[in-house]
Amino acid sequence: MIKKSILIAAALILSACSDHSQKGEFMKGCTSQGGSKSACSCIFTAIEENFTKEELDAMDRNQLIPKKFNEVVLKASTSCIRN
Numbered sequence: 001m002i003k004k005s006i007l008i009a010a011a012l013i014l015s016a017c018s019d020h021s022q023k024g025e026f027m028k029g030c031t032s033q034g035g036s037k038s039a040c041s042c043i044f045t046a047i048e049e050n051f052t053k054e055e056l057d058a059m060d061r062n063q064l065i066p067k068k069f070n071e072v073v074l075k076a077s078t079s080c081i082r083n
Contacts, residue, residue, distance in 0.1 A: 022053075022056065026047075030043065038080075039077075043073060043077055045076075046072055046075070046079075046080070050072045051072075
């Protein structure tokens with residue numbers, strides 16, 4: 001259940017415009033879905049490591065989330081929640 005919630009929260013990142021607000025929006029959505037601050041921050045770091053700001057902006061404009069995004073978030077969620 002938490003993985004699904006974190007995936008939903010991860011999608012919220014796509015509605016932000018700047019790096020600072022991307023993280024803020026992600027953290028807000030992730031923690032509101034039951035994620036801890038440390039787990040949510042860890043997941044956001046994985047997203048930043050796998051996607052450029054331009055890629056995230058393109059996802060927002062096109063409203064299409066590539067399969068890789070979900071895979072990255074699921075993998076990070078599993079790893080970050082365990083730690």
